[in-house]
Amino acid sequence: MADQAQRRWRAACPNCGAPVEFASAASTTAVCGFCRSTLLRDGETLARIGQSAEIFDDYSPLQLGATGRWMGSGFAVVGRVQRGSDLGNWNEWHLLFDAGADTPRIAWLSEDNGQFVLSLEAPLAERPPEAPGVGLPLTVAGQRWQVAAVVDAALRAAEGELPRPPQAGRVVELRNAQGEVGSLEYRDGGPPIWSVGRGVNLAELALQGLRTTAEGESIAEAKFKGRSIACPSCGAPLEPKLSQTRSMVCAQCSAVVDLPANEARALGFTPQDRGLPPLIPLGRTGTLAPAGEKPLPWTVVGYQERCDIPEDTEDEQSFWREYLLYNRLTGFAFLVDTREGWSLVRTLTGAPAASGDGANWQGRAYARRWTYQAKTTHVLGEFYWPVRLEDRVQVTDYASRDGQWLLSRELQGGEVTWSAGQVLPSAAVQQAFGLTAPAAQFTRDASAFKASGGTLLRNIVIALFLIVLLFALLRACSRDECQGYKDSFGETSNEYRQCRANARGSGVYIGNGGGSYGGYSSGGGGHK
Structure with missing residues (x-):
């Protein structure tokens, strides 16, 4: 007979006889912890309806x-x-x-x-x-x-x-x-x-009773200390640091590896060339404090380089970098580095409301800036979603009128992901992570995010005038017309190489004609 006490109900599993307990009157189903039978409760009896x-x-x-x-x-x-x-x-x-x-x-x-x-x-x-x-x-x-x-x-x-x-x-x-x-x-x-x-x-x-070892550390921390999976490309050991990791890059051969959810062998890999090291090293921890938020320590666990896909072969291609950050209490965020500035970005559980050609989110209006296709070209570290090189996504970027707040909508396959971000001063990023690289590599003009139509038009007119003037000056001398990109991003950067390629093809570098300021979205998604 079932045992009824303090609203809990207990009976024997009809398959193996082990005790099965129900703590809620609303629960009609349980899985036996011994034989994995799926059991259906009907009054005072249990019936086996399947196997889990x-x-x-x-x-x-x-x-x-x-x-x-x-x-x-x-x-x-x-x-x-x-x-x-x-x-x-x-x-x-x-x-x-x-x-x-x-x-x-x-x-x-x-x-x-x-x-x-x-x-x-x-x-x-x-x-x-x-x-x-x-x-x-x-x-x-x-x-x-x-x-x-x-x-x-x-x-x-x-x-x-x-x-x-x-x-x-x-x-x-x-x-x-x-x-x-x-x-x-x-x-x-x-x-x-x-x-x-x-x-x-x-x-x-205020969770209590989480999984821990005898030493008091979490199960995730303990198991990941010894977790190792062989790289399917070169055989080197992969040792992910996070329980959420679904893709990571092999430090030996740079292959992008899909990780299983258990201890099985890796699911597959995609080869990639070795790229330049990121400005912020993987594993580095820095404290960031966006306006109105509590300062939190963030650790860099992943890094990806992305670019837009120009609709016309004559359009310039824009490149940017995204650092995947992790905090054990609040989850993940993205530190995004583009030509125009730095920002701290997080995915949204909600969705902004449409407002004409713009959007509203938490009482703030955003104007639409650009819509474009983007792809990931290089990755390092670990990611909580399965990373796919060259996968294309549709991105729409928005910015507040003062340029300090950003929104992005990313569409890939059967899922839409919204993310929101805030511009950060480059000096704050450099100080937070203790970076000693040349200051020119961190300085970005965040004013480019401003959504004022008049200001944008004026900047375009001024920019066209400066480009014509720069072309005349470059024709009059023999200096490198892409020196600005070289100083900011380095001689082997995507920005500098793209500029040089444009210069070789047309005789002049025409500036940021593609319109994209670099996908301020979290990328990756992954339902649930």
């Missing part, structure tokens, strides 16, 4: 039984579903909140573009309309959303107690201007499941 695969060890700090607090209410982690798609794998942790409501809340803590989202399920009065294309608006539960992704989510594994039997199915992810994330999960034989959440930091959840 083994959970792959992804070094998450969370585990069943961990507790925390959110918005004044305590919760416990009671279950987990592991899902995946061609965009990567992710966890969805089932949370049980303290008693107090007549109907227990079904809540999930899920991974989202290197961050976390806490969501609550909610009823839907009517079946929502079919999702239009990615990036288009959709009204659900009386609220306006943007479609961020449409994913066929596979079921990898499950454990613990769950509100319903886990299934594979189509997931439509939505975002809005209030910073919320909506999710429609379509299942066979029933209406879609609707949930709404927003981004959270693990630090603010």
